[in-house]
Amino acid sequence: MTHTPAPNRYDNMQYRRCGNSGLLLPAVSLGAWQTFGGYKDEQVAAECLYRAFDLGVTHFDFANNYGTPAGNAELVCGKILKALPRDEMILSSKAGYRMWPGHMANGARGILIASCDQSLQRMGVDYFDIFYSIGPIPTRRWRKRSARWIRSSNKARRCTPA
Secondary structure, three states: OOOOOOOOOOOOOOEEEOOOOOOEEEOOOEEOOOOEOOOEOHHHHHHHHHHHHHOOOOEEEOOOOOOOOOOHHHHHHHHHHOOOOHHHOEEEEEEOOOOOOOOOOOOOHHHHHHHHHHHHHHHOOOOEEEEEEOOOOOOHHHHHHHHHHHHHOOOEEEEEEO
């Protein structure tokens, strides 16, 4: 897919500082949830993502289990977003809820690290600007350790243990 971004895409969107990080987020962000890669096809997803970007939306949010089957939103949207300049987007994803069967699938430190790796692969990017830890991770210590490892391995610029 190809897309030429609108030259005036930053003229009307308001951007707000996110805490003391220096990161500027648009007043409106777009998340995939079950829509893209779920009940809407790739063409509809492309039209929405490109139009949002042309209106100044620069933050796109995903999760390891968005779409049908789980993870499909990242696959569908990752292909579409390749047509946009990566350095002008803020991509975020999250993990913490069940993604695969077995005792390691829910609440273990490994799910955050493995989910981050798998999400990066599905999206076709080298890093996320923000990676969230959500869901029933048993201890804050596991969330902090996972976040530290993900950041130190350059898989995410910001990683937040919930």
